[in-house]
Amino acid sequence: MNRTIKTIFWILVAVLAAFALAGIALNRGESINALWLITAAVCIYAIAYRFYSAWIAAKVLVIDETRATPAERLDNGRDFIPTNKWIVFGHHFAAIAGPGPLIGPTLAAQFGYLPGTLWILIGAVLGGAVQDMVTLFFSTRRNGRSLGQMARDEIGAVGGTAALVGTFMIMIILIAVLGLVVVNAMKHSPWATSTVAATIPIAMFVGLYMRNIRPGRVLEASAIGVGLLLFSVFAGGWIDHHETLRTWFDHDGLPLAYAIIIYGFAAAVLPVWLLLAPRDYLSTFMKLGTILLLAIAIVILRPDIHMPAVTQFVDGTGPIFGGKLFPFVFITIACGAISGFHALISSGTTPKLLSNERDIRMIGYGGMLLESFVAIMAMIAATVLEPGVFFAINSPAGVVGKEAVDAVAKVNSWGFSVTVEQMQQLASDMGESTLFARTGGAPSLAVGMASIFGSAFGKHLLALWYHFAIMFEAIFILTTLDAGTRVGRFMLQDMLGNFNKKLGETSYTPSVIFTSSIVVAGWGYFLYIGVIDPNGGVNILWPLFGIANQMLAAIALCVATGILVKSGKLRYAWVTGLPLAWLVTVTTTAAYEKIFSADVRVGFFAAANDMATKLAAGALPTDKAAVAPQLIFNQHLDAYLTMFFVVVLWVVLVDMLLLCARYLAGKPVLKLSEVPREPSRLVENWVRD
Amino acid sequence: MLKKLRHLWHLFRRLSGDDAYEQYLKHHVEFHQATVDAPPPLSRKEFFRLWQDDKWKGVKRCC
Numbered sequence: 001m002n003r004t005i006k007t008i009f010w011i012l013v014a015v016l017a018a019f020a021l022a023g024i025a026l027n028r029g030e031s032i033n034a035l036w037l038i039t040a041a042v043c044i045y046a047i048a049y050r051f052y053s054a055w056i057a058a059k060v061l062v063i064d065e066t067r068a069t070p071a072e073r074l075d076n077g078r079d080f081i082p083t084n085k086w087i088v089f090g091h092h093f094a095a096i097a098g099p100g101p102l103i104g105p106t107l108a109a110q111f112g113y114l115p116g117t118l119w120i121l122i123g124a125v126l127g128g129a130v131q132d133m134v135t136l137f138f139s140t141r142r143n144g145r146s147l148g149q150m151a152r153d154e155i156g157a158v159g160g161t162a163a164l165v166g167t168f169m170i171m172i173i174l175i176a177v178l179g180l181v182v183v184n185a186m187k188h189s190p191w192a193t194s195t196v197a198a199t200i201p202i203a204m205f206v207g208l209y210m211r212n213i214r215p216g217r218v219l220e221a222s223a224i225g226v227g228l229l230l231f232s233v234f235a236g237g238w239i240d241h242h243e244t245l246r247t248w249f250d251h252d253g254l255p256l257a258y259a260i261i262i263y264g265f266a267a268a269v270l271p272v273w274l275l276l277a278p279r280d281y282l283s284t285f286m287k288l289g290t291i292l293l294l295a296i297a298i299v300i301l302r303p304d305i306h307m308p309a310v311t312q313f314v315d316g317t318g319p320i321f322g323g324k325l326f327p328f329v330f331i332t333i334a335c336g337a338i339s340g341f342h343a344l345i346s347s348g349t350t351p352k353l354l355s356n357e358r359d360i361r362m363i364g365y366g367g368m369l370l371e372s373f374v375a376i377m378a379m380i381a382a383t384v385l386e387p388g389v390f391f392a393i394n395s396p397a398g399v400v401g402k403e404a405v406d407a408v409a410k411v412n413s414w415g416f417s418v419t420v421e422q423m424q425q426l427a428s429d430m431g432e433s434t435l436f437a438r439t440g441g442a443p444s445l446a447v448g449m450a451s452i453f454g455s456a457f458g459k460h461l462l463a464l465w466y467h468f469a470i471m472f473e474a475i476f477i478l479t480t481l482d483a484g485t486r487v488g489r490f491m492l493q494d495m496l497g498n499f500n501k502k503l504g505e506t507s508y509t510p511s512v513i514f515t516s517s518i519v520v521a522g523w524g525y526f527l528y529i530g531v532i533d534p535n536g537g538v539n540i541l542w543p544l545f546g547i548a549n550q551m552l553a554a555i556a557l558c559v560a561t562g563i564l565v566k567s568g569k570l571r572y573a574w575v576t577g578l579p580l581a582w583l584v585t586v587t588t589t590a591a592y593e594k595i596f597s598a599d600v601r602v603g604f605f606a607a608a609n610d611m612a613t614k615l616a617a618g619a620l621p622t623d624k625a626a627v628a629p630q631l632i633f634n635q636h637l638d639a640y641l642t643m644f645f646v647v648v649l650w651v652v653l654v655d656m657l658l659l660c661a662r663y664l665a666g667k668p669v670l671k672l673s674e675v676p677r678e679p680s681r682l683v684e685n686w687v688r689d
Numbered sequence: 690m691l692k693k694l695r696h697l698w699h700l701f702r703r704l705s706g707d708d709a710y711e712q713y714l715k716h717h718v719e720f721h722q723a724t725v726d727a728p729p730p731l732s733r734k735e736f737f738r739l740w741q742d743d744k745w746k747g748v749k750r751c752c
Contacts, residue, residue: 272741272744273738341752490746
């Protein structure tokens with residue numbers, strides 16, 4: 001009986017999922033309710049989790065609940081600790097969910113809501129969640145080894161080095177693009193700038209409080225910090241209305257970029273307890289709180305989506321970034337569908353906390369589904385805006401023109417209605433001087449969130465909600481920036497340690513300053529170029545980041561596929577092989593187009609040549625001519641970087657395929673590095689509980 | 690109800706690391722005080738320093 005009810009329940013869920021999906025895919029009306037997207041997402045996640053992830057756990061990975069995990073065997077009370085699964089889930093989710101799933105879908109909304117939504121759902125269920133889960137499993141079976149170490153042990157030295165170098169490069173590009181997003185949100189906005197600036201002393205105060213005033217009282221300190229942050233949003237409004245104070249915080253992009261670069265260096269050199277750790281607490285609480293609030297607001301409000309299902313920009317002429325739907329939607333949305341970066345968290349950190357292998361399914365697969373859901377909400381927040389407004393905010397001045405009238409005329413010419421008055425009204429509602437050409441996704445997401453929150457919880461507070469949303473995005477972007485710079489520094493010190501022992505010491509001050517400078521200079525360069533680029537920079541950096549991130553995902557899937565084949569599970573190798581094949585196709589096509597396309601808005605070389613010709617002919621206005629040589633150099637650099645990513649990807653792939661071929665031919669290969677089974681002693685207690 | 694709330698509060702403290710020192714003391718008593726001359730546990734302040742420095746080695750945050 002019970003079984004029948006269950007079967008009926010799952011059939012109903014499947015029918016509902018199909019119904020909702022058909023609804024969003026076939027709708028060609030004026031607008032569609034956001035609840036359709038939520039319903040489709042929740043049903044698909046439920047089915048995938050209940051059936052696909054269970055099947056992977058039981059048949060492909062053969063999870064063994066009676067096997068002792070590294071946390072149990074190596075328990076040291078510090079990094080290896082058997083931990084309750086909900087706690088591990090919380091840590092894991094807080095670690096994987098950053099600003100990526102908010103920004104990618106916002107940018108990809110230029111193709112309409114449908115392509116991005118479908119990719120987020122399908123990509124997560126068949127790709128991202130699988131990657132996270134299998135990586136978590138394989139790392140757990142190898143004492144929590146990192147992805148790089150596993151690649152070296154299982155595939156060979158080439159794979160290991162590729163993973164290491166790839167991670168480092170991604171970090172550089174990621175930080176640059178995130179820095180650019182923050183700069184674009186703060187440009188000529190005294191309110192946003194002062195609020196974001198206030199997060200620094202607030203974090204330091206919280207750090208001091210946890211360190212010296214009341215050591216280790218994390219919650220107490222965080223509560224004070226969150227209170228101060230909310231107050232700083234209010235105070236920003238006050239500063240914005242103050243004649244002299246507002247001029248202190250009213251800056252162009254370039255000074256703001258320099259400020260971020262100096263800040264990044266300081267954050268990497270200062271001790272963690274002073275800035276990084278307390279900022280992370282604040283950003284984690286803000287992140288979880290705001291995402292929950294957004295979910296509640298969307299369910300209460302059930303807003304209509306105004307963006308068409310598919311826009312004309314699928315042909316590659318999109319204003320936010322150039323390039324056709326295939327492959328660029330799959331590059332633009334990495335986090336939320338499949339993100340290689342997760343493999344670094346799923347290996348190394350999380351496996352050391354697992355008390356039982358059976359938790360892998362919920363933490364690895366479930367954690368990614370939740371992140372994917374965040375991406376769906378970002379898509380909703382971007383598409384509830386009138387499309388005209390969305391494009392007016394997100395299109396760079398280089399595409400639509402500097403003047404409001406030109407920008408509006410251009411957006412109107414695409415068939416999306418918007419007026420100068422409407423944009424002015426919106427800007428003044430949000431407490432900003434202008435919202436034109438605020439590229440990077442953060443401002444339009446903030447406008448979307450403010451209008452959702454405003455309608456759900458009070459409309460007169462729009463400006464506050466807007467700046468709250470900006471602060472919320474900025475605080476964890478800056479956390480990623482701090483943490484990323486520090487990780488980059490550690491990796492660099494690790495590498496340099498091979499040549500010079502002293503440089504490898506993480507607490508040796510000259511080495512700290514030297515390596516931090518290199519890392520900061522790396523992302524600082526791309527940030528600088530992004531700011532001086534009249535096309536906004538995001539259109540170059542985001543695809544580059546997407547390609548790099550998908551490359552890392554492909555490396556993780558290569559490792560997993562190699563291990564599956566070597567474990568004699570060839571017939572299940574498609575579970576990771578299929579998403580791998582897709583990622584290789586997408587990344588290679590995207591990289592090919594970024595390098596060789598003749599379209600100046602897509603191809604790096606085409607853009608460089610175009611600019612060089614114009615410069616030589618004297619066809620550029622003086623301000624553009626001044627920065628043109630730097631932009632041309634950068635386009636070349638980006639092209640070679642893209643080439644490098646693709647070559648690394650193919651080297652690892654071929655390495656893995658050769659390994660599989662050798663194994664299948666019965667020749668000797670690198671042995672599986674799995675740690676032998678030991679029975680768990682915790683299981684009995686678990687059963688008794 | 691009250692019991693459930695208390696359980697949630699425990700989870701929340703554990704998740705945030707608010708009770709990390711208490712957990713450490715428990716671990717210390719269980720594993721490191723078998724002999725009389727075992728070193729005493731770290732103070733709250735010392736422990737928190739080590740714990741926080743440990744926490745930020747390696748990739749801990751993602752995009």
